[in-house]
């Protein structure tokens with residue numbers, strides 16, 4: 076799955092075209108791995124699960140292991156006692172007398188059976204306690220790795236693919252623990268039963284094992300086929316979820332209605348669902364066929380085992396009484412073997428998902444370790460220097476920025492302008508260290524941001540992005556972003572005042588305490604422009620020495636816009652400020668205007684200088700003035 080759309084679109088009979096998402100390289104690689112290669116990774120994956128479990132709840136892990144070991148010991152004890160009791164039953168003569176003579180064995184059998192049942196229940200309880208915690212921990216590892224990764228990682232389709240699969244994998248961690256418990260429990264029963272069979276006649280065990288091998292093969296192959304289909308379907312699953320949410324979510328509800336799009340979207344949903352179901356059905360049929368072959372061969376093997384048993388009795392190589400015990404033991408160990416195989420196959424399947432999770436942590440690592448640890452000045456840079464900076468988005472053919480040279484001094488206000496797609500937002504992200512250049516360098520007071528500690532750099536930055544987030548939090552947290560300043564609400568009100576958000580807060584029913592998550596109870600919604608004022612207040616509240624605002628007034632009315640730009644000049648004192656705008660009249664207050672054109676600086680200078688040059692800036696300004 077990937078966020079990139081491929082062409083050509085798929086067209087059903089009489090249906091509109093339905094897009095497909097490209098499948099990432101990672102998935103092709105993973106799907107093409109041999110079963111043996113995946114099986115070899117199983118111990119490592121299980122060790123990962125054990126590590127997670129251990130980290131979240133030592134006691135539950137110890138309880139689980141203790142119960143499993145004790146249950147296995149009791150199973151062996153019970154089976155040893157069973158052999159003695161069965162011998163007493165099958166050796167002929169008085170059964171009651173035989174049982175009386177072996178009363179201790181009967182009691183041991185009863186106690187061991189009860190104890191085993193209780194221990195199994197305790198093990199299941201410990202596994203159930205551990206499973207959700209392991210899921211939480213696995214999920215947190217994904218979240219931590221994702222947030223620690225370079226921002227540019229999110230532009231890489233492979234990273235997005237592996238990230239999505241890892242989230243699914245983290246969910247399966249709980250299943251893995253439950254399956255591992257089931258497997259070890261069944262394996263303990265099987266081992267004990269198999270021991271009894273071997274004691275009775277050595278030829279029986281290999282026969283028994285041989286009869287189970289095809290069933291195991293079928294189960295593992297079937298699991299693999301299902302998992303492969305799951306991987307291949309990830310792109311469509313995500314697409315279906317996108318259709319579902321876009322069709323029903325509040326953010327899109329007005330467009331869906333006004334554009335009478337519901338029918339179209341539902342059709343798309345049906346088509347993608349149809350594709351998913353067809354793929355799934357194909358996989359299920361294939362898996363069932365493989366499992367059927369395995370089961371049929373196992374049936375032949377089982378028949379052979381019974382045949383050998385009959386043969387042994389018929390040829391007088393095994394007494395009838397012993398054969399009775401053997402028959403029971405064969406049956407018990409056969410059932411235990413089948414359970415072990417089924418549990419093993421399930422574990423195999425869940426381990427494949429966990430493998431996706433573990434792979435993400437590996438993939439995410441290089442994305443986090445890209446920078447150095449050099450410190451930048453705590454009160455922000457005196458000068459930011461971009462030298463021969465070029466930047467190409469992962470997977471893109473052409474650079475978004477090409478050979479940019481630029482100095483930004485503290486106290487200076489720079490306006491970035493240019494047509495859509497000229498590279499303004501990309502340059503803003505490069506200057507603040509959110510992206511590292513593909514070539515060239517950005518230095519803060521001579522420290523190359525590639526070598527600098529990213530946390531130290533970003534602590535100096537306040538950013539109003541073009542698409543700011545409407546956090547489902549209280550108004551206060553929407554401005555402080557969970558990082559209150561020492562003077563608390565005074566700073567919040569000051570920032571709100573500078574951004575024109577004071578009137579927004581004053582109108583809220585509970586002031587700063589009002590939840591801005593409208594769809595939740597007690598929440599209160601804001602208009603687009605009101606939200607933008609809050610987003611600007613956020614940046615002002617951060618009080619950082621590098622201030623970057625990407626179209627901060629796009630949704631504001633004229634009065635609010637004027638207020639922000641008049642305050643900006645005062646706020647810019649002692650900071651390096653960059654703002655991006657399409658309303659060129661606003662650039663009058665900037666110390667310097669930089670005009671970008673297809674990733675290159677085409678003009679640079681003060682407002683008056685650019686007017687005098689009568690170049691592209693002047694032309695755009697004229698067009699705007701004529702329009703207004």
Ligand SMILES: Nc1ncnc2c1ncn2[C@@H]1O[C@H](COP(=O)(O)OP(=O)(O)OP(=O)(O)O)[C@@H](O)[C@H]1O
Nearest residue numbers: 230468471475493494495496497498499500501502
């Ligand atoms: N994630 C991405 N992957 C590939 N290319 C991208 C990505 N984001 C942006 N681009 C491309 O990079 C170029 C610069 O984009 P950028 O967002 O910096 O432009 P901009 O000047 O801010 O545009 P606007 O005025 O529309 O906001 C554009 O050609 C755009 O198509």
